[in-house]
Amino acid sequence: MTDTPEPEQPALLGLDDVPAPRTSGAKRRNGGRKAALGATPVADELPVARVVLDLQPAHLDRPYDYLVPAPMSDDARPGVRVRARFGPQEVSGYVVERRETSDHEGRLVPLKRVVSADPVLSEPVLRLARAVADRYAGTLADVLRLAVPPRHARVEKEVLAVLAEAAAQEEPVDPAAGSEPSTDDAGDGSATPPADGATSAWASYLGGEAFCRHLLAGQAPRAVWTPLPGLAPPVGDGPAHVPHWAAAVAQAARATVAGGRRVLVVAPDARDVERTVTALAEAGVDDVVRLLADDGPAPRYRAFLRARHGLADVVVGTRAAMFAPVPDLGLVVLWGDGEDTLAEPHAPYPHARDVLALRSDLEDAAFLLASPGRTVQAQALLASGWAREIAAPRDVLRVRAPRVRALTSVELAAEGPGAAARLPTAAWRAARDGLARGPVLVQVPRTGYLPVVACARCRTAARCGACHGPLGMTRTGSAPQCSWCGRLAGGWRCEECGDTRVRAVRVGSDRTAEELGRAFAGTPVRVSASSAPGGVLDRVGPEPALVVATPGAEPVADGGYAVALLLDAAVATAGTGLATATEALHRWLAAAALVHPARAGGQVLLVGDAAPAPTGALVRYDPAGLADRELVERRELALPPAVRVAAVTGDRGAVDAVVGRLSLAGPDSVLGPVEQPDADPRRASTLEPQVRTVLRVPLAQGGELAAQLRGSLAVRSARREGGSVRVQVDPKEML
Incomplete structure (x- = not known):
C-alpha cells in the first residue's frame, strides 16, 4: 500500500513566524525564547502546545505543534479550545499536551487565541475518541465533533x-x-x-x-x-x-x-x-x-x-x-x-x-x-x-411473566373464516376480558393510516405517476398520496389492469385505532405514535382503555396492562436483514414487559404467522436461546459478529481505488462490488449508480482492517481522488 504523505506543519511569514526549538535542554529553550524577541513572546515553561485540529481530510488526522505565546501560557492547558492558523485558514482545535520541545524540523506558528480557558476535553475522553476512531476507521476530528458539544x-x-x-x-x-x-x-x-x-x-x-x-x-x-x-x-x-x-x-x-x-x-x-x-x-x-x-x-x-x-x-x-x-x-x-x-x-x-x-x-x-x-x-x-x-x-421468570399465546393460522384453524381476520375472535375476546380489569395495549408495526395501498383487482402496488413512489392514504375516503414527493393521485389508474380502486396492503396505527373504536364502542382509544396528534405518550392511567402504539412508543400503564395484542406479526419478521428475528423479538418482549404477570391474569397474544424461531422464543420467553442460535449460524456462515466487516460504498472508481490499496482485500475477503438500488428512480436515471463492496476478515484481523482503511482514505484525500466514498466498519447489514 502506498505510504501516506506526511502533512507539513503550516508556517506563516512575518513577525509571528518563530523558529521551533530543535535541541534539547536549556539551550533549546533559550533559543526558542531568543528567537521570539521582538516578535511574539513565547511561554517560559512548556512553550510547545500539541493541538488536535478540526480538519476534515483523513491525511491530516494527526496532532500539530504550535508555540504558546506568553500571554496565553496560563490558559492554554490540555483540554481547552483554541484557534490556530493552518495554512491560509484559521481553524478550531483542542490543546492535548504541553511540551518543552517539538519533533517538527521546521518553524512553528504561535496559537492565535484561546477560545475558553475551561478544559472541556478530558484525557479519558480523548483516549476514548482515539480508540473509537481507530476501531471504526475514522478520524479523531470526526469523533470529537460527536463527543464535545458546541460551546455556549x-x-x-x-x-x-x-x-x-x-x-x-x-x-x-x-x-x-x-x-x-x-x-x-x-x-x-x-x-x-x-x-x-x-x-x-x-x-x-x-x-x-x-x-x-x-x-x-x-x-x-x-x-x-x-x-x-x-x-x-x-x-x-x-x-x-x-x-x-x-x-x-x-x-x-x-x-x-x-x-x-x-x-x-x-x-x-x-x-x-x-x-x-x-x-x-x-x-x-x-x-x-x-x-x-x-x-x-x-x-x-x-x-x-x-x-x-x-x-x-x-x-x-x-x-x-x-x-x-x-x-x-x-x-x-x-x-x-x-x-x-x-x-x-x-x-x-x-x-x-x-x-x-x-x-x-x-x-x-x-x-x-x-x-x-x-x-x-x-x-x-x-x-x-x-x-x-x-x-x-x-x-x-414463570411467576413474573405474562402468559404468551401465538395465534397463528394453525392455532386458529378451528375458527373458520374468522381466523383470517386481522383481529381474530380469540384476540377480540381477550381484549374484551382485559378491558374489564384495566387498559389493553395493541402494538402495530407501522405508523400512519394506510401507508401502502395496491390495486384492488390485480394487487399491483400503487405507484406515483410523477416519481414512481409508493402511494398511501391518510384517512378514509382521501385520495392516495405519494410518500416520496407528497403529490396527490386523485385520478390514479392501475397500469396493469386499469382499475381505479385501491386496497390496503399495510395498516398503520391510525387506521387500527379507528377499527378498534368501532369494534369496542364506548371504550376510549388512545394512540401513541410519532404521527399521532398527541405524539408519543409516556404514561396512561389504570382505567380501561385501548392503547394503540408502534414499537418503542408503548407508554407505561399505571399498575400495568391487563392484555397486550401484538398485531401483524408476519410483517415484523418479513424483512431480509440479519437482525430481523432478534429485533422482532426485542419489540415484542418490550411490550410484554408492561403486562401483568400470568397469575394476575396478564396475557400477551401474538397475532399472525411470524417466523417460527422468534415466535417460539417469545412463547418460551427465551431471548438468550434465540440469540445463541443466531450466533451459531453466523459462525458457520462467517457473518458478523463472528467476523469483522467493513462496507465501502460510493462511485465505482472511488470504491475500487480505496479497496485496491488494502493488502487484506483478497479473493476470500472481498464481496462485490454490487450496485446499490436507489430509493429515488429520478436520481438513478440521471446519475451513475453507486456500488458497495464488503470486506470480511477474521476477528483477529479487525484492527488491521480498520488501520488499512484509514491509510487508504488518507492516500485518497492526499491525492484528491474524485468520486464519493463512505466507509462503515461493522455495519448493521451487509446488503
Missing part, C-alpha cells in the same frame, strides 16, 4: 462563576442556581452504603446481588443482563409506574456511588431517560444530570459542563452521552442495545454498545448491558468470556 458562552460563564464561588466557600453548589430554570435536580448525593433492601431488585437474579457488591467494593464487573418483565413496586401509596429494569439500574447506580465512583447510563430515547431519572430519585440518588441533545444548546452544554466538572454522581442521556466526560467513572450502563437510535448516523458511525465497551476497558469501569431482548452482539460478548450473564431462574 453564557452557560459556560455561569457554570464557571458558580464553580469559583463553590471553591471559595469550599462547599458544593448547584451550578444551575441563578440561571435559567433547569430540569436537572442537584442534591448532596449518597456516599453511604445502600440500606437494607436497597438492592432488592437484584435478589431474583443469579449473580445479581454479587454484581452490586462488586460495584460497592469499587471493582469492575462486566455483565449482560436480561431483566424480568413487569413494573417495580410502588413507592408509598402511588401506583406502580416505573419499569423494573429502571429500578434495578438505579439500585446498581446507588451501589456504585456509595463506593465512591460515578455512573453513566445511556438509553435509546428521552422517555427511557426520564424513567431512569425517576427511578434514581426513588432510590435516593438525587445528584443526577440529564444529557439530551433534544433539550437544546444551552441545557445540553450546561449538563455537559456539570458532568465534566464532577458536579453530578450520575449522568443519564441518549446516544451522545456515551462520550460524556464523567470523572472517576465506575459503571457504564446501556439499556436496549437493539434499538436503532443507539447507532450514530454520522461518521465514523459508532454504536453506543461498542463505545461503552471500549470505555469500560480504558477507564476500568464496570459494564452493564441490559435489554428486554438479546442481540447477537451481546451474545458474542458472553461467548467470548468478556462479560458474564445475569438472568433470573426459569421458575422466577
